[in-house]
Every structure is written in C-alpha cells, then in structure tokens.
Amino acid sequence: MRRIFDDELTQMNAQFTKMGFKVNEAILKAVKAFINHDKALATEVKENDKDINAMEVELELFCFQLIALQQPVSADLRSIITVMKASSDLERMGDHAVSIARSVIRVKEEHSKRIPEVEVQIGEMAEVVKQMVEQSIDAYVRGDVELAKTIATKDSIVDEYFVQINRFCLKEMASDPAVVFGGADYILVAGYLERIGDYVTNICERILYLQTGKIEELN
Template sequence: MSRYMYEKSLREIQNDILRMGSLVERAIFDAVDAFMNQDVTSAAAVITGDERIDEIYLEIEDKCIKLIATQQPMAKDLRVAVTGLKILASLERMADHAVDIARAAICLSGHPMSIRPIHEIPRMARLARRMVKEGLDAYVQRDVNRAREMCSMDDQVDFIFSQVFKDAVSCMAGNPGVVTQGAYLLYVSRYIERIADHATNIGENVIYLTTGERRELN
C-alpha cells in the first residue's frame, strides 16, 4: 500500500469518527429532550439507535486496528491512529450515557417532574453538547486552542452539577414525595456530567495528536 493509500484510509477513518460523532451528538440531544418532555417514543428511539452506534463503533475500531497492524505507522501517523481509537471509545461511552438518560426518561414517564433543579438540566445538557461539538470540530481542524477552550467549559458543567446535587438533596429532604424523581434527576445530571468529561478527553486527545504533549485538562 502506498503512502497515498495510507493517507486515504486514515482520512476515511477520521470521516467515520465524525459520522459516529454526529450520531452521538444527536443521541444526547434526543435523550435529554425525551427526559424533559417525557417523550417515551423518542426515548425508545435513542435506545434502539444505540445498536447502530455500537455497530459503527466496532467497524471503525476494526479499520483502525487493521491499519496499525498492516502499516505499522510511526510518530505522528501512529498518534493519529491511536487517538482515533481513544476518541472512538469516548464517543461510545457518551452514547451509552445517552441511553441511560433515555432509560430514566422511560422510567419516569407519566409522572410530571416538579422538582426545582430540573430546570438546570437543559442548560447543563446544552453545555455538554456544545463541548462534544467543539471537541469534534477541534479534532477536524486539529485546533489546539479550540480544544483548550472547550475543556474549560467542563468547569461550568461541574459547577452546575454540584448546584443541582445540593438543590435536589435539599428538595428531597423537605418533601419525601419527590424522592423518586429527585433520584432520577441526580442520575441524569451525573450522566450529563460524565458526557462532559468524555468530551474533555476528546480535547486532551486532540492536543496530544497535534503537539505530542499529554495534558490533564479535567
């Protein structure tokens, strides 16, 4: 295989990662939307859609491993292949969290959410989704600054998460009637917080890919 073919298959892998990324972004949005609107239909669609994401994930992983095995890339080429694998894994975890959120939406359906910090969830989810988007954009453009900026948004998500946590606990302490929804709310906010963390991992990988430096941005 020539250098040209090698680069072509690397580019193909990168495009596949972006395709999977777009599905994951969508899954996160749909899951949180379903949770907020108690939309069982779209929650179920997120859960079945995850099978497709897993399929694509395995396909791309295979391609990556084959490329490494047959081409034995060095230096930056090796970094491209390896970070590809790691970004894939992060995306796959995010999709799983989206499924978790969709499951929570189904469990809670029929019980209107009235617990106070529920209003923070869309804001938190929006931030997390923006982080995923920026992370993938930074990956496409190999933009280190963008990756760093994106990672700094994680602090905001963490802050909202801690607020939601405190608020939800005090609500539950005051009113045993909201304990069930409070518990789900805590789960969901935790999943979103984890999604943001995985987005930070993507950012770290982009920095490693372009500069070869390892940075802990979390």
C-alpha cells in the first residue's frame, strides 16, 4: 500500500510541475503579446487559460481523493495540502496572464500611443518574474528551502519595477494626453506582474511549510 501511495504522490507532484510550466508559458506569451502588440498571441493566451483552470480542478480533486482514501498523516498530509494551495496560486497567476492578454486586445483596438521606454522596463520586469516562477517550481521539486528563500527576495525587485513604471507613466500621461490610454494599461500590466511575484512568494512560503512544518512570511 505504501508503494502505491508513493506512486500517487509522485503523480501529484508531476501534475503540479506540469501546471507550473503551463502557467509560466502563459505569462511569457502574454507579456510577449503585449510588447509586440500581437493580438493573435494574446487571444491564444485567453483561449488556453481553460486548460490551466482544468488542471487546477483536476489536481484539487486528486488531492481530495488522496486525503479521503489514503488518510495521510504528518509529512504526506503537508505535501498534499501544499500542492492544493500552491496550485490555487498558479491558477491565479494564469488569470493575471489573461488580464495582460486582454490589455493587448484593448490597446490594439484603441490604437493608443505607446511608450517604448516603459515597454523595455515591462520586458525586464517580466524576465525577473519568469525566473521566479521557474525557480519556484524547481525549488518545490527539490524541496530546496534555501532556494525558496532566495526566490522570495527577488519580489522586492519586481515591486521596485512596479513603482518605477507607475511613476514614469503618470508623468508621461500628465504631459501627453495621447498616451493616457496606453499609460493606464502599462500600469495595469505592471500591476499584474507584481501580483504574480506575490503569488510566487506564496509558493515559496508553502515550500518552507512543506519542508519544516513552519508557517513563515518571506517578504
């Protein structure tokens, strides 16, 4: 019975990892679509979100079945609870990727004036977020507490990008009415990326809980 349970936990972890990579792909495509004004790619992100939602529901159901049928205790139970909560974080990150994609479609339709300097900053911000997402999945798979703590510190970099983009856009919007619509969307997109960074930090905190049994805020 223990071997069967271990196989099921391995399957659970594999599904979670697959979902993490799917969400990271959605974030990357959404930001690429925004920077390149690619409405087709943005539409693809929106359409693929149903797959992420389905993966979250399937994973949650699988976790409930493990709890009901196997009645796990101690570390096994922490592992299942961690995946349930972390998969919810991933699903919300996917929702923010969709929100970025919607901004692409909205800006495209409004033909708003762009601000190249801000698009560069958003690209850099997205790269930091991308690394955080990828590394958090790696930290979960390896049970690496120190890596999880390191990843969480990067959230302050994401926060700083958000502040800088916000200030720059407000300044440009005040001086040039033609960038008001576009500037507002830059602020929204930066905000979505900032929230994704927060969810990654949540996952890092859940990794700590999984490995140590302690609940600790990392940022």
